[in-house]
Amino acid sequence: MSIKFEPLITESLAKQIAENIREAIVKGSLKVDERLPTEEELAARFEVSRPTIREALKRLAAQHLIRSRRGPTGGTFVNRPSQDEVRLNLTNAMTLLVGMGEFNLADIAETRQGLETLCCRLAAERRTDAHLVALAVELDIQRDPELSDVDFCASDVRFHRVLADATDNALLKFIVLTVIDALQPVANMVVYQFRKRQRLVSQHESILAALQARDADSAIAALNEQIADLGEKYAQACTSRVRHNQSGL
Amino acid sequence: MSIKFEPLITESLAKQIAENIREAIVKGSLKVDERLPTEEELAARFEVSRPTIREALKRLAAQHLIRSRRGPTGGTFVNRPSQDEVRLNLTNAMTLLVGMGEFNLADIAETRQGLETLCCRLAAERRTDAHLVALAVELDIQRDPELSDVDFCASDVRFHRVLADATDNALLKFIVLTVIDALQPVANMVVYQFRKRQRLVSQHESILAALQARDADSAIAALNEQIADLGEKYAQACTSRVRHNQSGL
DNA sequence: ATTTCAGTATTTGTTTGACAAATAAACCTA
DNA sequence: TAGGTTTATTTGTCAAACAAATACTGAAAT
Incomplete structure (x- = not known):
């Protein structure tokens, strides 16, 4: 019997999530100025806690891929990358x-x-x-x-x-x-x-x-x-x- | 009488801290492979909580400026930027x-x-x-x-x-x-x-x-x-x- | 009718405290 | 001495809550 070894993901959750969202952006599934789900929803979707989601979002923010605003109409939005x-x-x-x-x-x-x-x-x-x-x-x-x-x-x-x-x-x-x-x-x-x-x-x-x-x-x-x-x-x-x-x- | 208005910082703490550390790296006060203080120490130094420090560090990690390892000899280190x-x-x-x-x-x-x-x-x-x-x-x-x-x-x-x-x-x-x-x-x-x-x-x-x-x-x-x-x-x-x-x- | 203002709901920003997991060093035990 | 075990340290993750910003709602005043 051959055991199928799992890829054994050791990267941090935040990094994986950031990469996940990043790909969605560059592939175009998330369009410019589109609003991402709230942090809570993302946390639920990825089955992690909110701080973890936030760390992931900060990674993307560092690359100017997203921007965030507080308030009812706030949230996290996909940035049009400016030159x-x-x-x-x-x-x-x-x-x-x-x-x-x-x-x-x-x-x-x-x-x-x-x-x-x-x-x-x-x-x-x-x-x-x-x-x-x-x-x-x-x-x-x-x-x-x-x-x-x-x-x-x-x-x-x-x-x-x-x-x-x-x-x-x-x-x-x-x-x-x-x-x-x-x-x-x-x-x-x-x-x-x-x-x-x-x-x-x-x-x-x-x-x-x-x-x-x-x-x-x-x-x-x-x-x-x-x-x-x-x-x-x-x-x-x-x-x-x-x-x-x-x-x- | 002229009132001296404060610069009125509205940027997020994490962003400011990230920028702070970033400058220390590029200016050379933090040298390559040098170890930063632990997250707890940084939190105390900047007088913020650990998650906030972590968000700042994640920003830097996204730019490959730092790397982190767990354990007693672990911590956060300044990366030599590879081409x-x-x-x-x-x-x-x-x-x-x-x-x-x-x-x-x-x-x-x-x-x-x-x-x-x-x-x-x-x-x-x-x-x-x-x-x-x-x-x-x-x-x-x-x-x-x-x-x-x-x-x-x-x-x-x-x-x-x-x-x-x-x-x-x-x-x-x-x-x-x-x-x-x-x-x-x-x-x-x-x-x-x-x-x-x-x-x-x-x-x-x-x-x-x-x-x-x-x-x-x-x-x-x-x-x-x-x-x-x-x-x-x-x-x-x-x-x-x-x-x-x-x-x- | 319009303007103004206070209240309220929503969302990100931040804090506190705790536990999990990795890892190297110190420490036993054979 | 060799080898495994404990232990301390540090990052990774989680949970729950409060703070702050902000737009909408609705009432009061003009």
Whole structure:
């Protein structure tokens, strides 16, 4: 006689329930803005207690898959995943990976170069006048010599975000924004020490002019120059940080 | 007299606590594999009850930031974020976005083309012989006319994953794998109806040959041809699906 | 008739206290 | 010393209750 061993589920109930509901959402059995049963009903349905149900729901809430409201018309509802919310998650996760040193700086610079080159090519084709204006606004900000380092950095980030927006490709924009945001701490660390902003600004000016003329190649050239510069600074910042750490120990 | 209004925190305690601990992790005050206080201690520290603490911890567990074990040496520990775990999260989230139609097929095709073009360029430089072998293995599989559609698809995905691996750029690989995985459902839908595999296979053969010769341009040409083909199929699949939906209603 | 306000029901948020299950270390026993 | 047994610790789960938010209901006042 052959004994049929059960799969022997050892995962926590809350996790299983969360996974269960999650699948229902992604498969579409639970539609956007649809209301889930109350926690008590869910507890009865899954034959567990309410705290267990709540732990499961919190897992889903952490992924922005559901939202909850109190009151008679309240309850738990399926969230339409907004790009921004998802991107926040991704950025957090990637920031952590970058912070742990999972990616080296050369890889980061190379990837950014590849992505932004692509952006330049598409943006040169599709940018609107509004994009040019937005870029010009940031340039004006960056030209102010009284600007603090952090503000300069922030403006730099916004400049590149506009570049991504000008591609008119939602997916590419999504990816590029995620990467830019995740890499901002690193970028900050670098530009912070990069006091000669003039070169950065003039590169941005070149990019803006090239986009205005719809000249993709010139835009890419200016961009590559900038990223090459930053690549050097990355390396310097990296070695100096290593030295700092060594001296610190 | 000016009254100083308090920030008026209305967020749930569990959420605040989760955010609190999360920041401690990303800021580095809590190091990898370090053990958090027991749930009881945390409850005392934050002056809330244990279930509330547990809900907070579940939020973090959903993001793979912590893990828990029972027993005397058990407790809650800070997780080293593995690329694969994070990627699984990202892929799930992106799959949802794609499934909700946040990105149109033209954008998807264009983005994929841009990313993989980049991969080809780098892979032509840096591929090792092992990569060539891996690609050849998949090609052999794909040549089998008896292969089922799903298996063909799976092999196709693996082929492109090897391509990403050959770039020797961890970040780029991470991004490309995420996108490929998130888009697999769409790709499946397409290739499924694309019975003439011969053309796909010969394109793969061209890519392999080009990489062997370290000829980036040829590889890119073959790849672009393939993605252009898929772009057409995307469009067809899309319209046919629309028709299907219309007839269904 | 309309507005305003208090009450009420419903649902999530939180607490308390307890027990179950897993697990490693300490402790016996042979 | 080897091997099993107890024990302490910690997370996992449950039960019952109260608190807080919120929309609906209905009565009172204008």
